[in-house]
Amino acid sequence: DVKVTQSSRYLVKRTGEKVFLECVQDMDHENMFWYRQDPGLGLRLIYFSYDVKMKEKGDIPEGYSVSREKKERFSLILESASTNQTSMYLCASSLGTESSYEQYFGPGTRLTVT
């Protein structure tokens, strides 16, 4: 079974703090994705990566950055957390470009910024 793990299930941070969300997948998948999920808005793509050290902006990249130094690990960084970044953050991975429709998700990190 594919396993995608995220560093924290729940996180509370203060406005202005730098926040790191870590995601690790154990199936040698090329593609990795970061989404946020909000009521009424669904899943929105923040950033994605098709290879090590490669990143592409998704639909809502503002206020976020990412890092992919190793194939199995994809980190999401909030440089200066704000209250409007309170959300559920979901990491996903998929095998390769041709199969990128089947994404495997981690359990999510519920981030609260106060």
Added chain:
Amino acid sequence: RKEVEQDPGPFNVPEGATVAFNCTYSNSASQSFFWYRQDCRKEPKLLMSVYSSGNEDGRFTAQLNRASQYISLLIRDSKLSDSATYLCVVWALTGGGNKLTFGTGTQLKVEL
């Protein structure tokens, strides 16, 4: 207009009922279509792909209508365990590569 639109529900149905969800998409260049399922406070998981000819997986039937740009999911003989949110998902080639776009989901509640 949203790229992928779904009725949020909830659809409250008795056990054993047949229920259908529709979803419309705006990008006519969309290539592939899927239904994901998300249980309460859990991550989404792929339920099934949707093919032009229609496809069935047990009690679940998915259909695609490219001309009208909508997809549907039919669940027969509903079970309590079918209670979840069903996400309509569209895969399209964009400037940055292939991308999934998720609908906001339709909530199903199956009751005794």
